[in-house]
Amino acid sequence: MKKQVILISALASLSFFAGNAAQAENVHIVGSSTVYPFASYVAEELGATTRFKTPIIESTGSGGGMKLFCAGHDSNTPDITNASRRMKPSEFKLCAKNGVRNITEVVIGFDGIAIAQSKTNKPINLTRKHILLAVAAEVPNKAGTKLIPNPYKYWNEIDASLPHRPIIFYGPPTSSGTRDAFHDLVMKALTKKMDIYTKLYKADPVKNKKYKKYKTIRTDGIYVPSGENDNLIVQKLTKDKNAFGIFGYSFLEENSGRVSAATVEGVAPEPKAISSGKYPISRSLFFYIKNDHLKRVKGMQEYINMFVDEDMIGEDGNLTEIGLIALPESQRDEVRHNVKAHKKLTAKDLKH
Amino acid sequence: MNKIVSTKALKRRYRKEKIFKGAAVFALLLAASFLVFFFSNMIGKGMSAFSQAEILVDVHYNEASVKSYRKAVDKPYRKIVSRGWLRTLPLYMEDNPEVMRTTRQEWVLATADVDQYLKGYTNRLKDKHKQQIDKLQEEGRVKLAFNTGFFTRGDSKMAELAGIKSAVIGSILVLLVTLAIALPIGVMTAIYLEEFAPDNRITQLVEVNINNLAAIPSILFGLLGLAIFINFFGVPRSSALVGGLTLALMTLPVIIITTRAALRAVPSSIREAAYGLGASRWQAVFHHVLPLAFPGILTGTIIGLAQAMGETAPLLVIGMMAYIPDAPTSFTDAATVLPAQIFTWAGESIRAYEERTAAAILVLVTILLSMNAFAIWLRKRFETRW
Incomplete structure (x- = not known):
């Protein structure tokens, strides 16, 4: 029996002994789940092709990332945070309050959402309002006086100019970054300006919080959450001619033989239209650098340089292969210039 | 007349018994078929x-x-x-x-x-x-x-390169920390409560609390770990050390409860014999009771560790559910664990990750089953029947 006691205590002391090793210097990155695939791709490239350690990336969501990033500037806080939207002025203030004042903003490219259908269909033009009315759980009644559960089953019920075609959507599930983007760019963008929703919020901010920026999707079988696998959505579209699919732009590109995109407010989702901001369902992707950490953390500058390099964010870069839409060339040069100069982000930059 | 009634009642009782037995067998078969389905599905996908x-x-x-x-x-x-x-x-x-x-x-x-x-x-x-x-x-x-790359490489964004090495090493380091913290503290607590503590309001309160702790949702331990170890003591985020400490909190009640049960199972005649020969309380416990209770303690510890190994929720809060492809080389390096790796892969959209997810599940289940088998073997090997 004594042997067992010795064994256990040996194990215990061994583990304490090993615990004394010095803290390693990894770049620590947090933030948006939409940027995560791109960031981890670059991180892996850095780990594989240089002698630096692979940066650690936590997918915390844009808001969660900002909170961690702005918590302070000691070594236990993240060095970089990714975001699928700009930093909010309130977050900038939080950063400043905690002593994080020297931040550089980097735009890496765009993310666009396609509303696609089987190629055998006639081309169709939709507006964001049409899409909202087709997928929201509650919509204004015909008179526009109050919200009712979504009654629409055919597109021509929403707008007489649209065809008599059953509404059916295959889209991302709630866990997905594409779903978040869809919420933000299609639903919230409209509902936050529609009195019929916001009026309810103003009447009772606690109980009716969801009406401030309404984004609830109907669950009566018309919107079918189809897993994170966008390939599956493409397959379903080829089988179901009535259906529309919601997925990231890159999949449209890859499957252009089988599906085509609806134009949204007259604009087709093409790289030019997305990067110029004409296509309404697109957004910029960012990351923010804590410049105070650059000297302390080995490999951080190299990671950033690798990220903004033409090989990654350029038009034929590796990141465009996994779905990023490149910035226009002049903007890419500006980004690289900003990174080089460690351009300091100011509250004024975030105003517009 | 009387006789007929009694046979009727008898028949009814037999029928009831048959129905009950049938239901129980059905339940067993259902559970077994779930298990078979799970394994055949995982093996089919993962091999x-x-x-x-x-x-x-x-x-x-x-x-x-x-x-x-x-x-x-x-x-x-x-x-x-x-x-x-x-x-x-x-x-x-x-x-x-x-x-x-x-x-x-x-x-x-x-x-x-x-x-x-x-x-x-x-x-x-x-x-x-x-x-x-x-x-x-x-x-x-x-x-x-x-x-071989599946076992010698860490996580990757390219499915053909993705492996479980960093997650396995992370899991081992985390478990070592958990073991080093939870076992001594848990066993000492149990010995004190069982052998030395007076039976008063305070010890009763402690006991009730320990039993309650064992039933607390594990995510709360994660929040506790975040508040105490990371924010207060400044242990590095995402490190095996903070993961092990947090899981130790979770494992402690399990170890305390099983150790107490093992100590209680040692008959008081052993203690009385020791006292009769002039042994002090300390001598009675450490020379006689503890060695006899050891197989039970080890079994409880291994089951507690197996539970900790499969845990993901508390690790999410302390930053271990992240993209960490390099294997940790010390306890303060960033680390991830097998269940977290499985979770990450399950969310990947590329088809090739699906089989890797299943394969990682097979590895995890194999480790857990062998840990539990080891616990059973220990119990069988060293158990003393009174």
């Missing part, structure tokens, strides 16, 4: 991940490939050879200058799409590459080899 497509190509080691690693293989192969493997070549040549200016025929890693195509799964391979692979296969230059 293919243990083999991996490789292609026999000429690899050029020269200055041009140092500059641009794509040039290390001839053009027709650039789309079917894993870029993740190619990009490691410049550093390899730097470390091994003797290979420079040579061309060697080697089996190299193929892309995940080639791999999936060979295994007959859906893939995004273009038709011309499919034909190319078919032709290479006729020439015997494509094979499915044992996937």
Whole structure:
């Protein structure tokens, strides 16, 4: 029996002994789940092709990332945070309050959402309002006086100019970054300006919080959450001619033989239209650098340089292969210039 | 008359018994079929991940490939050879200058799409590459080899490179910390409560609380770990140390409860005999009671550790559910664990991760089953019946 006691205590002391090793210097990155695939791709490239350690990336969501990033500037806080939207002025203030004042903003490219259908269909033009009315759980009644559960089953019920075609959507599930983007760019963008929703919020901010920026999707079988696998959505579209699919732009590109995109407010989702901001369902992707950490953390500058390099964010870069839409060339040069100069982000930059 | 009534009642009782027995057997069969379904599903999906497509190509080691690693293989192969493997070549040549200016025929890693195509799964391979692979296969230059990379590499964004090494090492480090913290504290607490503590309000309160702690949702331990270890003590986020400490909090009640049960199972005649020979309380406990209770304590500890090993929720809060491809080399390095790795892979959209997810589940289940089997073996081997 004594042997067992010795064994256990040996194990215990061994583990304490090993615990004394010095803290390693990894770049620590947090933030948006939409940027995560791109960031981890670059991180892996850095780990594989240089002698630096692979940066650690936590997918915390844009808001969660900002909170961690702005918590302070000691070594236990993240060095970089990714975001699928700009930093909010309130977050900038939080950063400043905690002593994080020297931040550089980097735009890496765009993310666009396609509303696609089987190629055998006639081309169709939709507006964001049409899409909202087709997928929201509650919509204004015909008179526009109050919200009712979504009654629409055919597109021509929403707008007489649209065809008599059953509404059916295959889209991302709630866990997905594409779903978040869809919420933000299609639903919230409209509902936050529609009195019929916001009026309810103003009447009772606690109980009716969801009406401030309404984004609830109907669950009566018309919107079918189809897993994170966008390939599956493409397959379903080829089988179901009535259906529309919601997925990231890159999949449209890859499957252009089988599906085509609806134009949204007259604009087709093409790289030019997305990067110029004409296509309404697109957004910029960012990351923010804590410049105070650059000297302390080995490999951080190299990671950033690798990220903004033409090989990654350029038009034929590796990141465009996994779905990023490149910035226009002049903007890419500006980004690289900003990174080089460690351009300091100011509250004024975030105003517009 | 009386007799008939009684046989009727008897029949009814027998029938009830039969129904009950049938229901119980049905429940057992249902549970077993769930298990069989789970295992056959996981094995069916996961086994293919243990083999991996490789292609026999000429690899050029020269200055041009140092500059641009794509040039290390001839053009027709650039789309079917894993870029993740190619990009490691410049550093390899730097470390091994003797290979420079040579061309060697080697089996190299193929892309995940080639791999999936060979295994007959859906893939995004273009038709011309499919034909190319078919032709290479006729020439015997494509094979499915044992996937050693799955065990020797960490996580990757390229499915063909993704492995479980960093997660396995992370799991081991986390469990060592958990064991080192939870076992001594848990056993000491249990010994005090069982052998030394007076039976008063305070010890009763402590007991009730320990029993309650064992039933607390594990995510709360994560929040506790975040508040105490990371924010207050400044233990590095995402490290094996903070993970182990947090899981130790979770494992403590299990160890305390099982240790107390094991101590209680030692008959008081042992203690009384020791006292009768003039042993002190300390001597009675450490010379006699504890050794006899040890198999029970170990069983409880192993089951507690197995539970900790499969845990993910508390680790999410302390930053261990992250992209950490490098294996940790110390307790303060960032680390991830097997269940977290499984979770990450399950969310990947590329098809090739599906089989890897299943394979990682098989590895995790195998480890857990062998830990539990070891616990059973210990109990059988050392258990004393009174």
